[in-house]
Amino acid sequence: MDVRQVVTDRIIAMLEKGAGVFRERWTRAAARGVPRNGKTGAPYRGANVLLLWEAAIEAGYASNVWLTYRQAQSLGAQVRGGERGVLCAHFERRAREHLDDADDVLSEGGVDEAPLTARSGARAGVLLCRPFWLFNLAQIEGLPLEVVDRGVTSPAASQGPVERAMRLLGGCHATIRHGFDRAAYLPTLDEIRLPWPRQFTSAEALCATALHELVHWTGHPERLNRSFGRRFGDAAYAFEELVAELGSAFLLGHCGLVDATVEGHAAYVDAWLKVLRADRTAIFMAARLAEEAFAYIVAREMPALGEAAMD
Template sequence: MDVRQAVTDRIVAMLEQGGHVFRERWTRAASRGMPRNGKTGAPYRGANVLLLWDAAIEGGYASNVWLTYRQARSVGAQVRKGERGVLCAHFERMARERRDDADEVLSEGGMDEGAVTAEAGARAGVLLCRPFWLFNVAQIDGLPLEVVDLGLAAPVESTRAPVERALRLLGGCNATIRHGFDQAAYLPALDEIRLPWPRQFTSPESQCATALHELVHWTGHPDRLNRSFGRRFGDAAYAFEELVAELGSAFVMGHCGLVDATVEGHAAYIDAWLQVLRGDRTAIFMAARLAEEAFAFIVAREMPELGESTASAEDA
């Protein structure tokens, strides 16, 4: 099967539902944490995150913990008859020898197509995209308690107010943010984020969500993550960067718990995203990887509470 195309088609179908649908679904699922493997504890990456988030909301699953069929059997559990798995993609370089434990390898995430440079790809040979299927712990009977408890674990720092958590991210990144403009935007040439006055947003949560969206754009500056797509996407480069910011802001908003907030003024890009994805079956894998990089860059700079900073100094 053409796994790249199958995954792309699934995400295109999500986007076609409209921004108010996929944003709410992804952010609500993200507030429960990144999808993880129930046997290894490793988080899933890239486009697989979007697929698993959507499946979690569609199935009404409270947990973001997943297993392959073989992994479930290996811990003495059984996927219930009639349950359907979620198709995911695993990238790996062509190996000289075939491995018999492929299912175990695929279940742990693996490479992302967008992470491989042309030079590395030439040295390593063909990059293979293989399918694997995951089942949520809610679809499996007889799981050991340690796997069940992994799914019930509360997200870290979930007791903080969403607006406070967003402000800690914005403050920690120390981006230049100016208010008093007609619409939200990030200007790379000036390296500054521009926002309307706070009173012009529908809520403080939406103000924070919009600012975080622009903060994802801010991470792409040459002095930071240095994102550039002109040669690959040509005239569609701007739309692709907006897709990266859309996915990255979903990750960040979920991290903050901004599940009901709205990124204001960005609904018009959906048609452009769909055009990019329909024209390039590998684009979503690259976009998801870059969005994760931006998310990690922002979260690593989150401002600690005063008590946390004092405790760290005393420990040192």
Template sequence: MVTDRIIAMLEKGGSVFRERWTRAAARGVPRNGKTGAPYRGANVLLLWEAAIEAGYASNVWLTYRQAQRLGAQVRRGERGVLCAHFERGAREHLDDADDVLAEGGVDEEALMARSGARAGVLLCRPFWLFNLAQIDGLPLEVVDLGIAAPAASQGPVERAMRLLGGCNATIRHGFDQAAYLPALDEIRLPWPRQFTSAEAQCATALHELVHWTGHPERLHRSFGRRFGDAAYAFEELVAELGSAFLLGHCGLVDATVEGHAAYIDAWLKVLRADRTAIFTAARLAEEAFAYILAREMPALGGSGSIA
């Protein structure tokens, strides 16, 4: 069911889902209103899409039971967003199971330690989330979580350049199209003046930077054994999702990744053949996003000078 929903998003076309995911990402990663934990993997895509579709201003969510525990109530007729939680083996007992599921991305080893479950088959459990806008009677401190923080003082291009500069990737200009070459471990781009805007240049470079994180000396992504001839298309899906995280983080919500082929048909073929592929792609995209974000150059102070 989750894979079918992601496929439906992709079938809307690249310009549609890319803009929607990037705009949703600009609001931050969805998180739980009781635990504060961020959601992970494909759940992020599902919650982003739901928030944009319904026009929610908040990226904060609760389960029905969590809302009740806070003295609030989901309004009659509201529909929750189906999400997926993965765990290994059968659980004998787990305290606060609702909270664990609601977090949407608990570390497997920590979950196993708390539950006493034996390692075994990877199980998928569904759970449903409601946006703060669907709930009445919430405490003020929870409502405040859903109020967007003030926009960063740095512009989108500056934030993108701090990510690119912090990673210190080899970037060479003067080529017909953008690409990352794993054998040379370098990113190739057209000349800056060939892009339609500085925002488009940054968006394209960040897309290739996600590819750069997959090098064996970094995150070492390799899909040949699992996807065979479709491995290249799957890597492009990881880069598409990872760049959506990055563009949203920087505020490049209207930027276009230029000179980049559309792989939608290939992605759909992969997802229809492997019903768990989207969960892997989303997880790897998050890893790439976190890797790049951890290396972000600090912003310069508004006053003063560099000696």
């Protein structure tokens, strides 16, 4: 099985539903939290997050907590008959001592890193991508109570979604200027430009649009230094928009802005589909970069008023 291709095909199918559909679904799923393992508590990463979010929304699961079949058995539980798991991707990096060492890995859908490291002088390796399957807590019977409790969504924070978004924006200290005809981030000036607040349809839409541009802002050389070189060519701009799309979905879910829309942005879906169809590794890169941007922004979130007073 070429796991990368299978996962890429599934993401493509999501995007083909249309921007309005996948944005709403991913953001609503994100409001339930990052998917995590019910036994270890560890969060899932990268493209696996998108796959699990989509599966949770499609099936109507109440939680974003998942287990492998064996983990369920180890807890004295059992996946119900007829239930289907969600295929996810696990990456392993192996050292490559000899030229022929990569052959078996490449036959399993792995990537030979020698061409990527030849110029840098770094030691070449092989990146192996293996499949594994996850089941939601709702698909499993006989789970211990403490595991079931992990799947119960905690009550919403006392702070509203708009306030939380403003704390993210304020904590990053990005230069934001209003009074322009459209929203944009200008790397040369390192500033975010937005229309006047009254021009947005709602405060939620203003926050959603500003957070989208804030993801672009993280890519500046003085921050995460996000660049794609010649890999995507003319599609590099569209690929950066895909990173911002995913990053802002993470942020909107984090804030609880589940019904907000990013205003003033053209649809890049066709360009994203072109990139993903040509490169089966692109979605993994985009998801990883989006996660990095999300983590960078959340780490700078201003404390709530009550939390600041307690400090």
